[in-house]
Amino acid sequence: MATVYQHSTLAALMGKVLGGSATLAELKQHGDAGIGTFDGLDGEMIMVDGEVYYMDGEGQIHHVTDMEKTVPFATVHHTSDEKQKVSFSAGNMKEMVSLISDRQLENTFSGVVLRGSFNHMKVRSAPKSERPFPSLSEITHTQREFEKDDVDGVLIGYYSPELYQGTVAAGWHVHFLSDDRTFGGHVLGFDANELTGDLTIFDNYELHLPIHDKEFREHHVDMDGLKEGVAAAEGSQD
């Protein structure tokens, strides 16, 4: 069995529930690879080989060693679970999508860890927000984008079926970290000649909810605006 573990929901983030409600120590019990964000929607998180990295709102990368640091939202998995080797030629976000459709994986959760040389990488990172928390769409307007050519690194991300839109951002949600640990973030688009790595097809989706978090319990989900809001806040650009 291969399990993808998710803490909280995207709808909670959209409902301004941005306070950290799980520790990195808790997350690491459920995976050694993954993505997320920190308390206050503070930057982007990527977990690689069990090590956690934080890309701040200015685009700086920090190695995180304090496992009591908290996250409002994250997805992780164990890379030792059943996985398939995959390789790409001319990788980009469009090919990430065809990777799913070609293998008839639209209705499953999948995860990738892909390494290689990138001709171009475009990422974004959100600045930390303070209470009262702004909406995700307000934050989208303040987050910064960063681009880099000719960079080696690792992509880690998850594909979620359309059916779960709102619980997650349906489609791919991918983060990047350069091998020299100086560049990374939430991936908006990329171009690469050859990426190799692992595709894990999850037959188990574990959703952990912060039931002791007052803001989580009080937030209201706007079902009508959910799809557009998720696409605006979390979508990739190509």
Ligand SMILES: [Zn+2]
């Ligand atoms: Zn992200």
